[in-house]
């Protein structure tokens with residue numbers, strides 16, 4: 001069984017692991033519903049079928065499949081004024097903005113089989129994997145566009161206002177996006193190592209005189225421009241992890 005998630009991401013019923021994936025998903029989801037029914041002694045217990053519990057279900061399936069290391073990627077708007085479109089940011093930490101308002105994928109009955117009720121997040125992003133990414137980036141001569149910083153997640157799907165971007169930057173975030181953090185929280189809860197990259201697909205608009213407007217077309221366009229290099233960076237890391245595991 002492989003210990004690295006990207007090889008499993010996207011597996012479908014036609015993929016050779018697809019049936020295994022389906023069985024694990026059925027097991028996690030079925031167990032989760034049964035378990036939560038036994039816990040639902042009062043109406044104050046939250047539904048386990050919250051959108052965040054649903055979108056992070058694959059993390060638990062990966063765990064059951066034997067995955068030990070998660071590698072995640074996303075597109076994000078650059079808040080750090082030194083960042084350029086096309087930069088790749090190694091995520092060293094995150095700010096879970098929806099979490100401030102009580103929206104966390106672990107809300108609801110805790111499934112003890114996966115992890116603790118109150119998991120630590122001060123070590124969410126594995127330092128060794130961050131260092132490996134820097135080393136690999138240097139070797140591939142990607143050093144001039146690879147950065148390291150803090151990712152803040154918002155709910156989306158609307159992009160941020162200028163005032164919001166200014167506030168997020170003041171709070172210590174280097175890049176803003178709409179994903180990844182929920183998956184990392186569930187993966188860390190289950191004890192998996194996490195590593196994540198943000199492609200800075202656009203600059204967050206911070207200035208009222210700016211003519212720039214965040215738009216999804218630019219996000220997709222930047223993704224295409226960096227796709228090959230990102231693939232090389234991640235695949236080299238995966239090969240190194242597998243080599244280290246043997």
Ligand SMILES: O=P(O)(O)O[C@@H]1C[C@H](O)[C@@H](CO)O1
Pocket residue numbers: 073074075076177178179180215216219
């Ligand atoms: O990689 P993700 O899904 O975080 O990409 C961001 C968030 C939205 O899906 C999209 C907005 O353009 O890009």
